[in-house]
Amino acid sequence: MRVALLGFGSVGQGVARMLGEKDLGLTLTALADSKGGIIDPDGISVPEAFSRKEKSGSCGGQRPKVSALDIVNSDAYDVLVEVTPTNIETGEPALTHIRKALGLRRHVVTSNKGPIALAYRELTRLAGEKGVALRYEATVAGAIPIIHTLRHGLLGNTVAALFGVMNGTCNYILTRMEDEGLSYDQALGEAQEMGYAEKDPTYDVKGLDTALKLVILANTVWGMDAGLADVQVTGIDLITPEAIQLAMEEETAIRLIGEAIPSRDLLRVSPRIIPRNHPLLVEGTLNALTVVADMAGELTFIGKGAGSIETASAVIGDLLYIRERYAGIPEGRPDARRP
Amino acid sequence: MRVALLGFGSVGQGVARMLGEKDLGLTLTALADSKGGIIDPDGISVPEAFSRKEKSGSCGGQRPKVSALDIVNSDAYDVLVEVTPTNIETGEPALTHIRKALGLRRHVVTSNKGPIALAYRELTRLAGEKGVALRYEATVAGAIPIIHTLRHGLLGNTVAALFGVMNGTCNYILTRMEDEGLSYDQALGEAQEMGYAEKDPTYDVKGLDTALKLVILANTVWGMDAGLADVQVTGIDLITPEAIQLAMEEETAIRLIGEAIPSRDLLRVSPRIIPRNHPLLVEGTLNALTVVADMAGELTFIGKGAGSIETASAVIGDLLYIRERYAGIPEGRPDARRP
Numbered sequence: 001m002r003v004a005l006l007g008f009g010s011v012g013q014g015v016a017r018m019l020g021e022k023d024l025g026l027t028l029t030a031l032a033d034s035k036g037g038i039i040d041p042d043g044i045s046v047p048e049a050f051s052r053k054e055k056s057g058s059c060g061g062q063r064p065k066v067s068a069l070d071i072v073n074s075d076a077y078d079v080l081v082e083v084t085p086t087n088i089e090t091g092e093p094a095l096t097h098i099r100k101a102l103g104l105r106r107h108v109v110t111s112n113k114g115p116i117a118l119a120y121r122e123l124t125r126l127a128g129e130k131g132v133a134l135r136y137e138a139t140v141a142g143a144i145p146i147i148h149t150l151r152h153g154l155l156g157n158t159v160a161a162l163f164g165v166m167n168g169t170c171n172y173i174l175t176r177m178e179d180e181g182l183s184y185d186q187a188l189g190e191a192q193e194m195g196y197a198e199k200d201p202t203y204d205v206k207g208l209d210t211a212l213k214l215v216i217l218a219n220t221v222w223g224m225d226a227g228l229a230d231v232q233v234t235g236i237d238l239i240t241p242e243a244i245q246l247a248m249e250e251e252t253a254i255r256l257i258g259e260a261i262p263s264r265d266l267l268r269v270s271p272r273i274i275p276r277n278h279p280l281l282v283e284g285t286l287n288a289l290t291v292v293a294d295m296a297g298e299l300t301f302i303g304k305g306a307g308s309i310e311t312a313s314a315v316i317g318d319l320l321y322i323r324e325r326y327a328g329i330p331e332g333r334p335d336a337r338r339p
Numbered sequence: 340m341r342v343a344l345l346g347f348g349s350v351g352q353g354v355a356r357m358l359g360e361k362d363l364g365l366t367l368t369a370l371a372d373s374k375g376g377i378i379d380p381d382g383i384s385v386p387e388a389f390s391r392k393e394k395s396g397s398c399g400g401q402r403p404k405v406s407a408l409d410i411v412n413s414d415a416y417d418v419l420v421e422v423t424p425t426n427i428e429t430g431e432p433a434l435t436h437i438r439k440a441l442g443l444r445r446h447v448v449t450s451n452k453g454p455i456a457l458a459y460r461e462l463t464r465l466a467g468e469k470g471v472a473l474r475y476e477a478t479v480a481g482a483i484p485i486i487h488t489l490r491h492g493l494l495g496n497t498v499a500a501l502f503g504v505m506n507g508t509c510n511y512i513l514t515r516m517e518d519e520g521l522s523y524d525q526a527l528g529e530a531q532e533m534g535y536a537e538k539d540p541t542y543d544v545k546g547l548d549t550a551l552k553l554v555i556l557a558n559t560v561w562g563m564d565a566g567l568a569d570v571q572v573t574g575i576d577l578i579t580p581e582a583i584q585l586a587m588e589e590e591t592a593i594r595l596i597g598e599a600i601p602s603r604d605l606l607r608v609s610p611r612i613i614p615r616n617h618p619l620l621v622e623g624t625l626n627a628l629t630v631v632a633d634m635a636g637e638l639t640f641i642g643k644g645a646g647s648i649e650t651a652s653a654v655i656g657d658l659l660y661i662r663e664r665y666a667g668i669p670e671g672r673p674d675a676r677r678p
Contacts, residue, residue, distance in 0.1 A: 018634060024495055137492075143635035145492030152491060153476075153484025155663075156363055156655035279641045283616060295357060295652035296482035299642035302618045303635065313634035316495035324494075325664070 001323050002041075004030035004077035006068045006097055007084040008059040011111045011138065013050070014312035015081060016059075020046030026319055030076045032068040034084070036060035039076045068093065072100045079322055081315060082110040083138075088203075088212060088228070091115040102126045102134065107326065109318040111138030111311055113212045117228065120219040133326060135318035140213045141166055141287045143310035144303040145317055150221050150291065157293035159221045161261045166213045168285030168305045169197045169204040170236050170256040174271075175283050177244045178253060184239055196285055206235035207256060207269040214258035214267055222262050234270040251276045340662050341380075343369035343416035345407045345436055346423040347398040350450045350477065352389070353651030354420060355398075359385030365658055369415045371407040373423070375399030378415045407432065411439045418661055420654060421449040422477075427542075427551060427567065430454040441465045441473065446665065448657040450477030450650055452551045456567065459558040472665060474657035479552045480505055480626045482649035483642040484656055489560050489630065496632035498560045501599045505552045507624030507644045508536045508543040509575050509595040513610075514622050516583045517592060523578055535624055545574035546595060546608040553597035553606055561601050573609040590615045 003019065003026050005012055012033070019028045030039045031049055035058035038044060049059040060066060072080065080101040082094050091114035098108050098115050102123065110116065115123060116136045127134035137147045141164070150159065165171050169191060176187040188205070191197035203209050211231040218224050236256050247254050250273075257272040257280075274281045279300035282288040287305030292298050304310045342358065342365050344351055351372070358367045369378045370388055374397035377383060388398040399405060411419065419440040421433050430453035437447050437454050441462065449455065454462060455475045466473040476486045480503070489498065504510050508530060515526040527544070530536035542548050550570040557563050575595050586593050589612075596611040596619075613620045618639035621627040626644030631637050643649045 018495070022495065143632075144638060145488055145635075148492035149484055149488060152660060152663075153487035153656055154652070155659040156357070156361065157652055277622060279618065279621070282618070293482075293652070295648050295655065296484075297643045297646070297649055299483060299640070301638070301640055303638035307636070309634050310636055313493070313496055313632070316634065317492055320494040321491060324491075 001025060001319070001327055002027050002029040002076065002078045003081055003319065004071050004079070005081045005083070006032050006071065007082065008033035008049070008053060009083070009085065010308045011083040011311045011315070014308035015083060015315050016046045016049060018309065018312045018316055024316065024320060025323060030071040030074065031059055032066065032071050033059050034068075036062070037066040037068060037071050038062040039066055039071060039074060041076060068097060069100075072097050073104070077106065079107040079109060079319060081319070082108060082112050083315070084112060086112050086114045088114055088117070088208065091118040095119060098123060098134070099126065102130055102132060105130045105132055107133045107135075107322045109135045109315055109322070111136070111315060113139045113216065117212045117215045120216070121225045133322045135321065136216065137318050138311050138314035139216050141289055141301075142303065142305040142307060143313045144287060144289065144301045144305070145314065146217070146289050146301055147220055148317065148321070149301065150217070154291065154293055154296055157295045159291060159293050160263065161259065161292040162217055162221065162289065163257055163259045163280060164213075164287070164289040165255050165280060165282055166258050166287055166289070166305065167204055167210045167256060168287060169201065170210070171282065171287075172196045172285045173205070174236060174239070174244070174254055174256065177239070177241060178248060181241055181245075183241055184237060205237045207233040210256060210258045210269045214260055214269060218260045218262070218267060224262075226267060230267050232268045232270070236271055239271055247273055253281055255281065340364060340658070340666055341366050341368040341415065341417045342420055342658065343410050343418070344420045344422070345371050345410065346421065347372035347388070347392060348422070348424065349647045350422040350650045350654070353647035354422065354654050355385050355388060357648065357651045357655055363655065363659060364662060369410040369413065370398055371405065371410050372398050373407075375401070376405040376407060376410050377401040378405055378410060378413060380415060407436060408439075411436050412443070416445065418446040418448060418658060420658070421447060421451055422654070423451060425451050425453045427453055427456070427547065430457040434458060437462060437473070438465065441469055441471060444469045444471055446472045446474075446661045448474045448654055448661070450475070450654060452478045452555060456551045456554045459555070460564045472661045474660065475555065476657050477650045477653035478555050480628055480640075481642065481644040481646060482652045483626060483628065483640045483644070484653065485556070485628050485640055486559055487656065487660070488640065489556070493630065493632055493635055496634045498630060498632050499600070499602065500631040501556055501560065501628065502619060503553075503597050503626070503628040504594050504619060504621055505597050505626055505628070505644065506543055506549045506595060507626060508540065509549070510621065510626075511535045511624045512544070513575060513578070513583070513593055513595065516578070516580060517587060520580055520584075522580055523576060544576045546572040549595060549597045549608045553599055553608060557599045557601070557606060563601075565606060569606050571607040571609070575610055578610055586612055592620055594620065
């Protein structure tokens with residue numbers, strides 16, 4: 001199956017590396033970042049793409065110039081992997097890329113929260129009309145295959161509620177305030193030094209990132225058409241060391257929780273008090289999601305919510321799902337081997 | 340899709356109830372327990388089956404008598420659901436039922452650990468030759484869709500190791516020894532009173548149940564052909580309150596862990612010391628599984644490991660997977676609805 005990859009940041013580089021290293025039946029035939037692209041029907045050399053990126057600042061560099069849109073409109077690929085940076089206001093340029101690719105009857109896999117949170121109904125309807133797949137496992141909770149689990153593993157269950165720690169930056173800050181008695185500003189500074197928080201941390205600490213993920217999960221599970229405006233959002237930036245201390249004295253802890261409870265019309269992101277022994281109470285940059293389902297009961301999934309290769313794991317799981325489901329490949333693990 | 344259900348104990352009753360109550364595109368057309376069966380191409384009334392069971396001791400009762408084998412050999416079904424009791428020495432009668440159904444090109448879904456642990460290679464090869472599915476999510480960790488996650492969600496990952504708390508009986512006993520300072524015998528007696536342990540608890544407390552599940556997971560992930568004899572097994576029956584106390588003093592706890600590490604040729608079930616803050620350390624009858632994968636890193640899944648409806652959740656997830664994959668039903672959640 002031929003893969004076109006748009007975006008060569010942390011996620012794109014992880015996906016490219018894994019496509020280069022692993023024998024998955026996937027060939028990278030097109031690649032672009034914002035500065036330029038390359039198409040090669042015989043398969044792109046991933047080490048050469050990294051070397052071009054280092055030398056010229058772009059992984060592409062084909063002459064005459066090839067843009068991301070040229071790639072989308074080409075017949076060089078079967079699946080588009082859209083991993084350009086998220087824009088939560090317009091969804092662009094990813095929204096245009098995804099729309100065009102689906103319109104051309106190509107499958108799409110994305111880690112980009114913008115288009116999925118902004119245009120979920122439109123895009124899933126378009127994919128359905130064209131008979132192709134739109135997969136977005138990597139938009140929520142990094143390496144945890146939560147969307148796969150909700151769409152397939154738990155099929156037949158009615159989901160009553162979803163709760164989750166979905167932002168590693170906030171969870172790291174709260175864990176450090178707890179463990180070391182730091183103030184919010186001290187813990188944020190430390191998270192920035194460690195590379196866990198952006199220089200402008202607004203998007204994470206104000207709860208917007210969690211809210212986007214919550215919208216994506218709610219739309220997936222309940223077929224809602226929710227957007228950011230439907231979520232009540234409170235961040236972690238006003239939490240005091242005293243509040244943290246008080247929670248600890250009561251054998252609880254404070255975490256930024258996204259919660260969706262459709263029977264109460266509730267989509268909310270806010271700091272919540274969690275009992276010490278609850279599985280959702282994870283430390284550091286981990287993510288955790290609890291699903292309450294009518295048959296399965298309460299299930300919790302814990303894992304790494306970010307990282308180049310961790311997010312690539314989600315993208316590649318989606319690619320192989322499409323390969324099995326649409327290309328008629330027998331089901332099973334390609335890495336099956338005797339120990 | 341037409342479903343034949345063999346077995347009307349706890350799991351079978353759960354599956355029957357859910358097929359009766361939920362609109363899943365699945366019709367129960369045949370049903371049997373060890374005493375008798377019934378075939379009805381128009382769909383069997385589940386309340387009437389329960390009522391027959393109560394009155395006559397059998398859910399079937401059709402005259403002339405219909406046996407489980409008659410059903411397997413009939414053309415009344417598309418998928419066989421085999422949930423008769425586990426026999427870990429012979430795998431029977433389930434092994435014969437499953438072999439015959441696969442031979443007749445029917446899909447099979449089972450919660451029965453015997454055939455999957457004893458004849459994994461033979462049965463998966465047969466299913467492959469006949470172009471049908473053999474699914475067994477319900478054999479391991481109840482409601483946690485771990486096999487689905489390993490076979491699909493984490494596809495593309497190389498799994499380096501698996502660790503798990505897979506027996507709720509043992510976990511309950513150890514939790515009670517920890518919380519209340521009970522002796523092993525006191526905690527076992529309590530578990531028996533609560534219905535969490537059998538009158539003869541050997542199969543659970545000696546680690547055999549966990550070992551079977553470990554074999555099934557290892558065969559699934561690594562394509563092994565392991566059996567019970569390949570697992571080093573130590574149970575929990577010799578654990579003293581002093582050992583539990585010592586673990587607690589060091590901020591750890593003792594749990595019965597199944598672990599598979601193919602690079603070390605290791606398949607082992609034994610009581611292990613787990614750090615207090617490790618996600619795998621769950622309380623009471625919960626199950627938990629940690630997967631170590633090359634891309635995704637360490638992932639932990641926590642949920643109910645047993646129960647009639649919880650296990651039915653796994654069986655129904657498999658049935659709907661088959662319906663989507665083989666009957667050409669578009670993917671998606673049938674319960675999708677606005678809140």
